Amino acid sequence: MKQKVKNQPVYLGFASQKGGVGKSSLAEILASILYYEKGISLLVVDCDGTQESFFKLRQRERRVIEGSETISKQMKDFFTKFGKHAYPIIRSTPKNVIKYVNEYIRTHDIKVNLVIFDFPGHASTEDLLQLSIDMDYIITPIEADPQSLVSSFAYARTIRDLGVGLSDARIRDLLLLWNKINRSASSIVTDYYTQYAKEEDISIFDARIYHSVRFSRELELGGVKGVFRSSYLPPALTLRLPTGIDLWVEEVIEKCHLIPDSL
Numbered sequence: 001m002k003q004k005v006k007n008q009p010v011y012l013g014f015a016s017q018k019g020g021v022g023k024s025s026l027a028e029i030l031a032s033i034l035y036y037e038k039g040i041s042l043l044v045v046d047c048d049g050t051q052e053s054f055f056k057l058r059q060r061e062r063r064v065i066e067g068s069e070t071i072s073k074q075m076k077d078f079f080t081k082f083g084k085h086a087y088p089i090i091r092s093t094p095k096n097v098i099k100y101v102n103e104y105i106r107t108h109d110i111k112v113n114l115v116i117f118d119f120p121g122h123a124s125t126e127d128l129l130q131l132s133i134d135m136d137y138i139i140t141p142i143e144a145d146p147q148s149l150v151s152s153f154a155y156a157r158t159i160r161d162l163g164v165g166l167s168d169a170r171i172r173d174l175l176l177l178w179n180k181i182n183r184s185a186s187s188i189v190t191d192y193y194t195q196y197a198k199e200e201d202i203s204i205f206d207a208r209i210y211h212s213v214r215f216s217r218e219l220e221l222g223g224v225k226g227v228f229r230s231s232y233l234p235p236a237l238t239l240r241l242p243t244g245i246d247l248w249v250e251e252v253i254e255k256c257h258l259i260p261d262s263l
Contacts, residue, residue: 009043009105009112010256011098011170013135015119015128017155018148021141022179024053025215027118028229029240033249034114035087036234039260042114044089044231045101047131049120055091057218058231064220065232074224075232086232094120094127098134114258132159133169137256141179141209144189152176153193156202175255177248178208203255207248214239 014027027044034040046054065072079085088110092100097117105112117135120128132138138159142152156174163171176197178190190208197204217228217239228235240246252258 010114010137010258011117011135012114012256013117013119013132013138015132015138015140015155016121016142017140017151018143018145019121021143021148022209022215023121023141024048024051024118025229026139026141026177026179026209027116028054028057028231029215029235029245030249030252031087031116032230032232032234033245034253034258036082038249038253038258039262040114040258041111041261042087042116043101043105043110043112044087045097045115045117046089046091047094047097047120048118049093051121052091054089054118054231057229058086058089061219061230061232064218071219071224078224078233089231094125094131097131111261113261129158129162132174133162133166133171136170136172138171138174139177139252140174141177142193143180144178144185144193146189149189149193153197153200153202156197157200160202173203173255176202176204178205180211181208181244182211205248205251205255207244207251209244209248210242212243214243 014023016023031042031044035042044054046052065075090104101115119131140152140156142149156176159171159174163169181190194204214228217226219227219230222228222236224233226236226239227233228239235245
């Protein structure tokens with residue numbers, strides 16, 4: 001495994017080979033838990049083209065906060081107690097994004113231990129492959145759909161082989177993540193491809209994320225105490241317990257060697 005350059009933030013990308021697999025939602029949830037609960041300073045880079053899920057989520061939340069005196073006061077109380085501003089979200093295209101991020105951190109004089117990149121929907125062009133190998137880690141959500149699994153595993157092998165074959169590649173690992181698992185459905189496909197990943201020496205999280213309609217609860221629907229998907233707040237603990245999110249977050253911290261600001 002390649003060693004991280006000292007004092008350089010960890011670059012963590014979220015990429016998928018299939019739309020609708022939950023890439024952006026998982027990135028949003030992870031960012032908020034790591035920043036607001038785990039004490040990890042971070043920056044989010046939305047590279048998701050016209051989708052801009054991260055950036056648009058924050059825009060929606062700002063409108064909700066500005067339009068509700070109750071929520072506005074609750075948010076003010078939260079950040080007063082938290083003692084820091086919300087984490088920054090910037091937009092960029094994949095090309096030259098690393099240079100742009102470094103310049104942003106330098107000119108804004110902010111502490112950043114982690115940079116989360118929300119990739120565009122497909123990682124097949126030269127720019128996107130370059131962005132992939134410029135990451136320290138990539139998380140790729142997968143669902144129990146054999147057709148999409150084939151492309152996801154092909155992408156994982158490509159990035160792995162490029163990382164090994166190119167001396168200047170930064171990539172240290174790509175990790176697959178089972179998402180939207182139906183507890184009542186057969187586990188034949190997930191068990192088969194989990195074993196296949198191990199045989200192919202492709203990393204896969206032990207944690208699995210289970211399907212829940214709660215993932216769609218934004219500030220406008222759930223309020224401060226019942227929100228799940230937010231760039232200003234972590235998901236409500238009572239809502240996320242059955243989803244597997246917390247086990248996954250702890251595994252991300254371990255596998256990506258993330259360090260809280262206090263350490």
